[in-house]
Amino acid sequence: MEEHFQHLYQALSQVDGYIYPNEIDLHWGLMIVLYPYITGLVAGAFILASLERVFHVKVLKPTYGLALLTALAFLLVATMPLVSHLQHPFRSYEIFMTPNSTSAMAIFGFVYLWYLMAVLLLEIWFDYRRDFVIWSKTSKGFKKLFYQLITLGINDTDEKSAKLDDRLGYFITVIGIPSAFLLHGYVGFIFGSIKANPWWSTVLMPIIFLFSAMVSGVALVMLIYMVVSWIRKVDIDMKCLDTIARYLLFILIIDFTLESLDQIHRIYEAEESFDIISVLVSGKLNITLLVMQVGLGTIFPLSVLGLFQFYKPSERVRKFFYFLVGGMVLIGIFFMRWNVVIGGQLFSKSLSGFTSFKTVYSGMEGSVMAAVWLILPLFILAFLLWLMPPWKKVTYHE
Amino acid sequence: MGTNGMNNRRKFFKASAALIGGTIAMSIMKPLGLMAQTDSDDNTQEKDKLPLWGMGVDIEKCVGCGKCAEACKIENNVPKEPFYFRTWIEQYTVKNDGEVKIESPNGGIGGLKQSVPDKDIFKSFMVPKLCNHCTNAPCVQACPVGATYISPEGVVLVDDSYCIGCSYCIQACPYGARFMNPVTKVADKCTFCYHRISEGLQPACVEVCPTDARIFGDLHDKKSDLVKFLQKNPTEVLKPHLNTKSRVFYNGLSSEVR
Numbered sequence: 166m167e168e169h170f171q172h173l174y175q176a177l178s179q180v181d182g183y184i185y186p187n188e189i190d191l192h193w194g195l196m197i198v199l200y201p202y203i204t205g206l207v208a209g210a211f212i213l214a215s216l217e218r219v220f221h222v223k224v225l226k227p228t229y230g231l232a233l234l235t236a237l238a239f240l241l242v243a244t245m246p247l248v249s250h251l252q253h254p255f256r257s258y259e260i261f262m263t264p265n266s267t268s269a270m271a272i273f274g275f276v277y278l279w280y281l282m283a284v285l286l287l288e289i290w291f292d293y294r295r296d297f298v299i300w301s302k303t304s305k306g307f308k309k310l311f312y313q314l315i316t317l318g319i320n321d322t323d324e325k326s327a328k329l330d331d332r333l334g335y336f337i338t339v340i341g342i343p344s345a346f347l348l349h350g351y352v353g354f355i356f357g358s359i360k361a362n363p364w365w366s367t368v369l370m371p372i373i374f375l376f377s378a379m380v381s382g383v384a385l386v387m388l389i390y391m392v393v394s395w396i397r398k399v400d401i402d403m404k405c406l407d408t409i410a411r412y413l414l415f416i417l418i419i420d421f422t423l424e425s426l427d428q429i430h431r432i433y434e435a436e437e438s439f440d441i442i443s444v445l446v447s448g449k450l451n452i453t454l455l456v457m458q459v460g461l462g463t464i465f466p467l468s469v470l471g472l473f474q475f476y477k478p479s480e481r482v483r484k485f486f487y488f489l490v491g492g493m494v495l496i497g498i499f500f501m502r503w504n505v506v507i508g509g510q511l512f513s514k515s516l517s518g519f520t521s522f523k524t525v526y527s528g529m530e531g532s533v534m535a536a537v538w539l540i541l542p543l544f545i546l547a548f549l550l551w552l553m554p555p556w557k558k559v560t561y562h563e
Numbered sequence: 564m565g566t567n568g569m570n571n572r573r574k575f576f577k578a579s580a581a582l583i584g585g586t587i588a589m590s591i592m593k594p595l596g597l598m599a600q601t602d603s604d605d606n607t608q609e610k611d612k613l614p615l616w617g618m619g620v621d622i623e624k625c626v627g628c629g630k631c632a633e634a635c636k637i638e639n640n641v642p643k644e645p646f647y648f649r650t651w652i653e654q655y656t657v658k659n660d661g662e663v664k665i666e667s668p669n670g671g672i673g674g675l676k677q678s679v680p681d682k683d684i685f686k687s688f689m690v691p692k693l694c695n696h697c698t699n700a701p702c703v704q705a706c707p708v709g710a711t712y713i714s715p716e717g718v719v720l721v722d723d724s725y726c727i728g729c730s731y732c733i734q735a736c737p738y739g740a741r742f743m744n745p746v747t748k749v750a751d752k753c754t755f756c757y758h759r760i761s762e763g764l765q766p767a768c769v770e771v772c773p774t775d776a777r778i779f780g781d782l783h784d785k786k787s788d789l790v791k792f793l794q795k796n797p798t799e800v801l802k803p804h805l806n807t808k809s810r811v812f813y814n815g816l817s818s819e820v821r
């Protein structure tokens with residue numbers, strides 16, 4: 166606690182203008198930046214997988230299973246930063262026991278559960294069930310046991326049952342798309358519905374969150390597909406990669422348009438909060454917003470991907486740039502979340518001053534912990550890929 | 564085998580759907596009041612007899628001595644560090660060149676001193692702040708578990724044993740009236756000294772104010788000092804455009820105040 170106070174005294178000395186005394190303690194830190202970031206990766210990866218399945222975009226086939234497992238790996242971690250930031254983490258189950266129906270955060274718990282249990286797990290299960298049965302006959306030890314258990318005793322492998330799996334899986338994917346939209350749109354609503362905060366309170370917030378989620382999820386799957394192919398020493402399917410990159414371009418354009426629209430609207434209406442927000446953007450957020458989010462995370466990828474639509478350099482060059490662009494986009498979206506969550510707390514609700522935010526390394530809210538939450542899903546993904554490699558599947562959906 | 568498996572799967576599908584659906588339905592029905600109520604909730608008559616607490620603040624009377632903020636910290640065990648306040652006083656100084664300077668060192672505890680030379684001052688005034696006990700309280704709307712609620716007498720309270728410490732209410736309060744208590748680790752705010760008013764006493768801040776700048780009372784009671792204050796003075800609430808329907812009313816509120 167003493168350390169926290171010292172931290173606050175330091176922040177107090179850096180206050181610029183007037184802020185309400187209770188605002189010196191910034192309540193949402195890195196963990197709340199991670200929460201929409203990770204949820205966004207989930208929604209984005211899932212939507213990419215669904216594109217392939219529902220709209221029959223055959224060239225994306227090599228990434229279908231990968232995208233689903235990526236979504237699952239990140240979804241399993243998505244609530245961790247949220248729970249660990251609570252002052253009373255052991256009471257978090259109360260959100261499910263006695264939810265307040267007017268609270269955006271409470272309803273998110275159910276959206277999350279619905280998405281995890283009713284959509285993602287079921288879809289993966291239907292996609293893999295027949296393979297589990299087949300694999301359980303050829304493998305040994307832990308894997309065999311896992312496959313046997315996970316089939317839940319439904320062991321038929323004939324054509325007809327595969328068809329049924331396929332039909333149910335398809336049905337779930339169709340429900341899954343709006344669910345994924347809901348999942349991340351809802352995260353946007355958690356911020357967008359706070360009328361006390363003019364930086365957050367915009368009706369566009371859910372839809373901006375949704376498109377930025379797609380951007381980050383698609384970029385992530387693209388990167389993971391490249392890395393996994395290198396590790397497996399197999400050729401990258403360039404047609405697939407080019408298509409993902411093209412989708413990334415389109416979604417980025419929409420995302421950028423929406424965010425620009427939001428800013429233009431603010432500038433044009435120039436409401437009460439405009440003065441402080443313009444100082445915020447040009448001052449406290451200039452690096453994270455203008456350089457990281459807009460410059461590196463948006464304009465650079467847009468230019469490269471846009472150029473590739475007209476001029477196609479060699480595969481090597483394309484791969485290099487796709488990798489670079491994927492990384493930049495992921496960094497850019499991280500800073501987009503940062504600018505929303507941290508940016509929204511840097512100015513006072515009295516609209517008369519600024520406070521500052523300093524990242525700490527250690528502790529539950531520190532950057533080390535943040536790195537853990539970001540790396541953990543990759544380990545989970547590696548484990549899932551080992552346990553249920555999409556490339557070893559013998560059953561494919563239509 | 565095939566059809567049998569299909570049946571199994573259908574059963575599994577149905578069972579899981581029912582399980583998930585059931586859990587969600589139960590949790591939604593409860594807060595919406597769709598499930599049978601155990602205790603009779605027909606206490607409207609009872610409700611009419613209850614007071615509806617509110618406060619008036621007379622900016623013209625406040626001298627910025629900070630006694631109220633100090634008394635509040637003592638009365639309610641608020642941590643003494645200058646980052647935690649249930650009530651505080653802001654000093655506004657409008658300079659001749661139009662610049663507005665706002666200060667509240669240590670929330671005004673120990674008394675506010677003017678730092679701008681007299682010749683540069685156009686006008687200056689003090690504004691005591693506290694939770695507005697909003698009728699449309701954004702904090703109550705936001706709390707995911709319902710730990711923040713409005714008492715039957717219109718006082719916005721936090722249930723310490725229930726709050727999960729998510730800080731969502733703090734983000735949702737437009738007035739900076741809430742803080743995360745570093746000792747109890749739950750959201751904390753002004754309660755109008757609920758423990759005192761329930762005993763017929765005045766809130767601590769009202770009791771110690773040497774100039775009677777704070778007027779506490781029952782909005783239902785036409786003879787209360789508060790109702791008289793509201794009748795006599797043109798009053799305004801903070802940030803009225805946010806439609807929080809605040810129950811703290813200010814006399815002499817200047818447009819610089821937010």
Ligand code: SF4
Pocket residue numbers: 693694695696697700701702703719735736737738739740741752807
């Ligand atoms: S002033 Fe803030 S804490 Fe008090 S009732 Fe209104 S929103 Fe809630």
Ligand code: SF4
Pocket residue numbers: 705706707708709710711721725726727728729730731732733749750
């Ligand atoms: S901090 Fe406590 S009172 Fe505030 S919203 Fe969260 S659970 Fe509710």
